[in-house]
Amino acid sequence: MGIAARVERFVAMGTRIELHVFGAGSEDAMVAARRAIEGVDDALTIHRPSPTTVLNDELLAGHGVVIDDPVLIDALVAIDEAHVLTLGLFDPAADRRFAGAGWGDLVFDRSTARIAATRPLALDFGGFGKGFALDRACAALRDAGVVCACLSAGESSIAVIGEHPLGGGWPFAIPDPSRTDAVLVEVELVDEALSISTTVGAGTQAPERAAMIRPTDGGIVTAARCTVAIDRSGGIAEAMSTALLVADAPRARRLLDAAPARRFLYDLSKAAARTDDTARMQAA
Amino acid sequence: MTDKDFDLSRRSFIDRVLTATAGAGMATAAPWAVSAASAAAGAEPVKSNPVRLGVIGTGDRGRALIQNIAKSRNCTVVAICDSYAPNLVKAQQWAPTARRFADHRAMLDPRGIDAVVIATPLDTHAKICFDAFDAGLHVWCEKAMARTIADCGAMITRAKAAGKILQIGHQRMFHPTYLNALKRARAGEIGTLTQIRASWHRNNAWRRAVPADANDRQINWRLYRDRSAGLMTELATHQLQVGNWFLDAVPTRVIGSGSICFWKDGREVYDHVALIYEYSGGRKLIYTSLLNNARYGCEEQIQGSKGTIEPELGRIYQEVPAKVLALQRMHKDVARGHKRTVPIGGATWFPELPVTTPGESLGWGEYDETMLQFEGFGEAVRAGKALPGLLRQAYQASVASLLGEQAMDRNQAMTWPTNLVAI
Numbered sequence: 001m002g003i004a005a006r007v008e009r010f011v012a013m014g015t016r017i018e019l020h021v022f023g024a025g026s027e028d029a030m031v032a033a034r035r036a037i038e039g040v041d042d043a044l045t046i047h048r049p050s051p052t053t054v055l056n057d058e059l060l061a062g063h064g065v066v067i068d069d070p071v072l073i074d075a076l077v078a079i080d081e082a083h084v085l086t087l088g089l090f091d092p093a094a095d096r097r098f099a100g101a102g103w104g105d106l107v108f109d110r111s112t113a114r115i116a117a118t119r120p121l122a123l124d125f126g127g128f129g130k131g132f133a134l135d136r137a138c139a140a141l142r143d144a145g146v147v148c149a150c151l152s153a154g155e156s157s158i159a160v161i162g163e164h165p166l167g168g169g170w171p172f173a174i175p176d177p178s179r180t181d182a183v184l185v186e187v188e189l190v191d192e193a194l195s196i197s198t199t200v201g202a203g204t205q206a207p208e209r210a211a212m213i214r215p216t217d218g219g220i221v222t223a224a225r226c227t228v229a230i231d232r233s234g235g236i237a238e239a240m241s242t243a244l245l246v247a248d249a250p251r252a253r254r255l256l257d258a259a260p261a262r263r264f265l266y267d268l269s270k271a272a273a274r275t276d277d278t279a280r281m282q283a284a
Numbered sequence: 285m286t287d288k289d290f291d292l293s294r295r296s297f298i299d300r301v302l303t304a305t306a307g308a309g310m311a312t313a314a315p316w317a318v319s320a321a322s323a324a325a326g327a328e329p330v331k332s333n334p335v336r337l338g339v340i341g342t343g344d345r346g347r348a349l350i351q352n353i354a355k356s357r358n359c360t361v362v363a364i365c366d367s368y369a370p371n372l373v374k375a376q377q378w379a380p381t382a383r384r385f386a387d388h389r390a391m392l393d394p395r396g397i398d399a400v401v402i403a404t405p406l407d408t409h410a411k412i413c414f415d416a417f418d419a420g421l422h423v424w425c426e427k428a429m430a431r432t433i434a435d436c437g438a439m440i441t442r443a444k445a446a447g448k449i450l451q452i453g454h455q456r457m458f459h460p461t462y463l464n465a466l467k468r469a470r471a472g473e474i475g476t477l478t479q480i481r482a483s484w485h486r487n488n489a490w491r492r493a494v495p496a497d498a499n500d501r502q503i504n505w506r507l508y509r510d511r512s513a514g515l516m517t518e519l520a521t522h523q524l525q526v527g528n529w530f531l532d533a534v535p536t537r538v539i540g541s542g543s544i545c546f547w548k549d550g551r552e553v554y555d556h557v558a559l560i561y562e563y564s565g566g567r568k569l570i571y572t573s574l575l576n577n578a579r580y581g582c583e584e585q586i587q588g589s590k591g592t593i594e595p596e597l598g599r600i601y602q603e604v605p606a607k608v609l610a611l612q613r614m615h616k617d618v619a620r621g622h623k624r625t626v627p628i629g630g631a632t633w634f635p636e637l638p639v640t641t642p643g644e645s646l647g648w649g650e651y652d653e654t655m656l657q658f659e660g661f662g663e664a665v666r667a668g669k670a671l672p673g674l675l676r677q678a679y680q681a682s683v684a685s686l687l688g689e690q691a692m693d694r695n696q697a698m699t700w701p702t703n704l705v706a707i
Contacts, residue, residue, distance in 0.1 A: 002619050011603050018608055020615065155608055155628050165618045171625040186625055 003165045008034055012041045013130050015154030021141065022148040022165040029144030033137040033151075040133035043071035044125040055115070056122040064107075064116030073113050075125065075132055078235045080108060082128065085236060086243035087251050092123045131195055131238030134159040138193075138234070159193040159234045174228055178268045184226060185264055193234035197241040198226040200268050224268040231262065291329070294355070297460070297652050298324050304463035309470050313532075316671035317458050320660030327357040327659065335662040337424075338363035338397040340388045340412055341404035342375035345426060349403055349453075350378045352654040358662035361401075365391045368498060388412050392419035399449070399665055402426060405505040406512045410435035417446035422665045424658070426453045427525075428517035429682040431510075436682045437705035440675065449664045451657075451671065452678030454525050456595075458653040458660070462526070464646050465586070465595045469530055473600065475590030477531060480569045482523040482585070484515070487578035489547050490555070507551040513689040514553025515573040519582075520688065525681035526584050526595070527561065527569040534680050535561040535569070535687075537699040542692035546576040559688045571688070593646070601643035676707045
């Protein structure tokens, strides 16, 4: 007898979402997971009115504000941790309009959910939201009894629950964004999330895509790079792959060495190099 | 088709209408259909004491109506009328025992008929309608109601004063696919409706051959301004009704552009129209009709935040992007017990090309919605009570079509009239 499988596909977080559930799980598991992702989208989007745009208006006006949206509060708590874990390289407050502004200019009191900025700035959860949304969807699925699932947000953010339906880890191959016939690395995931970031390839051609900002100096990252980060948390994986993309050599080395089989950085400027050249992998 | 086959087909059709109108809120969204279908479901198996109809205008449309009336359980055609004799002769095969008239005034005798069916050129609707009410008869009239907004209102006022039924032909209001579409839209399946993109595109001159014994104004009346508003009253009216119905409102104003762009053959009415009807809350109905390209045909694309309905195609589409092929392959692998590496990590962004997913069927078929219109009309005549809500929809659709014509003619935005007749 085959393994029961269910799929839910929809658009959220500005991309296509797929939820693949195998085996056990209540009937409403998919609905709960979808609602979780849509809830994150509604809370964190800056492309239509949301709790985040309200917050940004206040921060830009120099006002402190007490946040009452629980999803936004959870996101800010997670970002606070991600900012530390990434050596300050993941920074949703970095903005070319306000050179030098960053997460360090914010005062966030978790106990009261009050946030204020010492200078005008605005938050953009673009490098974090999809992973965070997958975390919440995974939680909803687990609550509904799901023990085996694979979730995708635009293919650049993946989360899995449990082992592959046929046992063992979920095997993924990360293609080289600059060469369609080449693979950068193969990884296996169990109860983990994966995030891929790159400055090269089709995804970077999106007309509305914002430039990748280096928080250390506010410059635009132009180096041809692709990064991969795996973590128990989708939000952290997302923040880490973004951080690796903007990291200078010493910081990149520190981040890579902290989890050598779970963080990867590829310099794609050497177009002629073989993609299975291990010397090129993790070169930073 | 045998009588038994027809009974089964009729039963199936009515069941579909009843199913489509059974949802929450449908009693207020489509009360006319609920009423007509409920009555039809309980109709006697054979015609007894049918409502006697006189059909005025037996051209193509009139003859089609006669055939549909023949299928109904409570109406029968006892008289036919047309000022053009060949039309009468053609209609005879469908109503062989009906008395024939060349002038509708001679036919309007309440001792012989209970109601008239008007399928004449648009500019004659109001006058014939008034004559019928004056003669004590009920009226079923083809859409659009009349050539002017004032006459549309006058038809309602005269019906009220005479205490007679006035029903306008809008078959989509009885169509199971449309009713099902409305039910699913009201249930929130396509999210918040913000726009309807409607079109009726044909690739022909819309001109009929004129026989030797007739003149062009008589045969091609749709092409003359004093007789018709052309595409607006003859085609757009249907779709504007659908727009108002699904958006549950009337437009606040309309802007538009019309031209005789391709068929420069002496016609007076536009062969290209493009209009935007604005509704409260920033919602819009974007309408185009033209006569030299049929690629997009007749359709209303009802667009919501979570999906789209195309009732003419009978499809509902969710806002679901294309599948990730690698994950699709993984699914198949798991089903056959095979584990393979999943290549992933493609673009988050995907090009915004038109989505070509097949969607889901809303049900479609060659239904007898026109027959049901007449069964509803028959019941209304018998009860002396109009099908609820129908006339308001028809009136607003006719006004919308004529207001659109004014917007194009005057090249200015026209606001929704505030002096319409209350229904």
